[in-house]
Amino acid sequence: xxxRRILWINxxxxxxxxxxxxxxxxxxxxxxxxxxxVSLDRGPxxxxxxxxxxxxxxxxxxxxxxxxxxGYDAVIVGCFNDTGVSEARELTNKLxxxxxxxxxxxxxxxxxxxxxxxxxxxxxxxxxxxxxxRYGFGPERVIFRSLDIGVHEFQSDLGRTKExxxxxxxxxxxxxxxxxxxxxxxxxxxxxxxxxxxxxxPVLDVAIAALKYSEFLIEIGQVTSWYHSKALSYATxxxxxxxxxxxxxxxxxNEHKD
Numbered sequence: 001x002x003x004r005r006i007l008w009i010n011x012x013x014x015x016x017x018x019x020x021x022x023x024x025x026x027x028x029x030x031x032x033x034x035x036x037x038v039s040l041d042r043g044p045x046x047x048x049x050x051x052x053x054x055x056x057x058x059x060x061x062x063x064x065x066x067x068x069x070x071g072y073d074a075v076i077v078g079c080f081n082d083t084g085v086s087e088a089r090e091l092t093n094k095l096x097x098x099x100x101x102x103x104x105x106x107x108x109x110x111x112x113x114x115x116x117x118x119x120x121x122x123x124x125x126x127x128x129x130x131x132x133x134r135y136g137f138g139p140e141r142v143i144f145r146s147l148d149i150g151v152h153e154f155q156s157d158l159g160r161t162k163e164x165x166x167x168x169x170x171x172x173x174x175x176x177x178x179x180x181x182x183x184x185x186x187x188x189x190x191x192x193x194x195x196x197x198x199x200x201x202p203v204l205d206v207a208i209a210a211l212k213y214s215e216f217l218i219e220i221g222q223v224t225s226w227y228h229s230k231a232l233s234y235a236t237x238x239x240x241x242x243x244x245x246x247x248x249x250x251x252x253x254n255e256h257k258d
Contacts, residue, residue: 004033004218006074006211007067010186011056011083013043017187020155021078021207024189028208030215036072038063046151048123053083060084061091065249068095073221074214076100078186080119080206081127089234091249094227096217100206101128103213104182105135105142111202112179114141116172118165119184120154122146128184143176144184154187161188165195173199182206 008025010017022037029035040059044052060077061084067075074096077085082099089097108115117132119125125144132142147164154161165183172178181203183192189207196203220226228234236249 004030004074004215005072006033006035006076006214006218007063007072008035008037008076008078008211009060009063010037010039010078011043011047011060012045012079013040013056014045015039016152017078021186021189024207025211029211033211033215035211047079047081047083048121048151050127053081057084057087061088061247064088064095064097065091068092073218074098076210076214078207078210080104080117080184080186081124082131086234089228090236091247092228093230093236094221096214096221097228098210098214098217100186100210101131101184102135104184104204104206104209105132105137107209107213108180108182108202108204109137109141111204114143114176114178115180115182116169116176116178117142117144117182117184118168118172118188119144119146120149120151120187122148124184143172143178145172151185151187154185155190162191162194165191166198169195169199169203173201180204186210 008021018037018039025035040056043056047053064075076098077083080101082101085097085099117128119128128144145168147168149161149164169181179201183205186207189205192203192205230236242249
């Protein structure tokens with residue numbers, strides 16, 4: 001069996017999530033998958049502000065390019081905002097760069113016609129709504145509800161998190177007639193099973209969604225050689241311009257590797 005190597009990047013300047021996320025992903029990965037987890041050397045400890053996202057993108061790009069040079073098949077940027085995903089697709093070639101947000105929305109569209117994303121704080125919603133629209137899912141299909149819980153509080157106060165998720169999910173089902181729930185933060189890992197049993201509808205854990213979506217794409221690529229297109233949207237900038245900017249791509253060039 002061909003092995004699948006996936007690098008999960010926690011795009012924050014703390015390693016507090018590295019071990020628990022790594023353990024969680026390794027419990028649900030496919031038998032032929034190897035998962036490594038890294039975080040950033042420095043930076044904000046959460047990405048609830050757009051300015052914080054801008055600060056971490058350069059480091060995400062470096063780690064994505066390193067991942068392709070080191071033989072990884074896919075990189076997952078572990079934030080539902082999909083921070084730096086499009087940018088990393090420009091600088092890599094035969095590496096799948098996956099965002100939990102995009103992966104989860106696409107899976108939710110298979111499971112039902114309307115879904116609700118439960119987010120950390122209201123500040124996150126405009127950014128996430130814009131992403132959903134960019135992925136092809138407007139307000140007629142996806143709604144957002146804030147839990148008013150900080151990213152670092154999800155795992156530190158499990159009782160509060162479970163109660164908030166349950167209340168918001170039930171409200172979304174009752175008032176908005178959604179058919180699927182997305183737990184819209186990678187720090188909400190581990191809550192989906194109990195809530196799914198309680199609601200009787202699919203509840204998507206975005207960490208699992210991103211991992212399984214990555215495994216799926218890797219397997220497709222091994223059969224078909226389908227990768228992010230370099231025709232337009234993810235075209236790599238000219239090498240001489242990148243060199244002048246002291247930026248190194250995955251293979252120091254614009255061509256796909258053989």
